[in-house]
Amino acid sequence: MTALLINLSMGAAVGLVLALSGAGGGILAVPLLVFGLHLSMVQAAPVGLIAVGLASALGAVLALREGKVRYRAAVIIGVTGMAFAPLGVMLAHRLPNAPLMVG
Template sequence: MLWLVLILAVVVGLFVGLLGGGGSILTVPLLAYVAGLPPEQAIAGSLFVVAVTSAVALLPHARRGAVQWRVGAVFGVSSMAGALLGGLVGARLPGALLMVLFAVMMVASAIGMIRGRKPVDPATAPTPLRQSLLQGLGIGVAVGTVGAGGGFMVVPALVLLAKLPMGRAVATSLMVIAMNSAAGLGGHLTGTSLDWSWVLPVTGAAVVGALVGAPLTHRVPQQALKKGFGWFVLVMGAFVLVREGLALLG
């Protein structure tokens, strides 16, 4: 079982490095259903794994000069505030309800990935700072509460926020996701603890995947990969929603 979890964790890290997201969407089910952790520990563990993995995946992008530090800092600080608040709320919700909310986030993220988004007109003015801060706050609340959804909301937000090209948005999103996840984890740790016997090996395996995936960002067709990944996440989300919804009702 441990080897299966580690192999899947490498896949998680690979998607984090390639897409600037997807880690939490896969890590929570991995820890909850394959490793067998309670929902509260699975979500907290996912936030730790994604925080570390995103920070490591950020390094190759930073060496290439692809990270927009100022944009990431502005967006990340507001997201951290929301993530801490979300983590404090999530730490006090029943595990079954957390998993239902997580599944809803999975389905919403999957639909967004499958539909894609319209190209941004470079002539359009950047998003006003106040609106950007509110977007960051809202994304942070979602990430902190259920431990999922950050990457595939942060990348589009950065494209609209500062008109970043896709490669730079993916790189900068890793900075924001690391900040979000760390803040959300702080909130969740007020109500649960981390099972280090699972979290540390999964983190190590995910880091390996992220280091492999990050340099390949510009060599892989992002839209095709994201759409295929979206269909997989949609199926997974529907499964989690049905399973946890029945448990919540029962």
């Protein structure tokens, strides 16, 4: 029961940061998943990405409705992320958790 309450409170904290700031959830989610739930970095990263990705998608849809999307910036960030994702996956599989958390 205690572990469930800790997990729920960590999830609520990350959700609150995402809701209030629109960013920073990934910075909090992955360390909390690694240290709080004892997941490996390889397991925690996709979970954090799903949470942050869903929040970002919702924010993008709301911004699209209001005409506040900066398309050029979105394309630059998206292309850069896709280009470097294979490098990140390779490093995540080869490095231990400690250097990845520092990075």
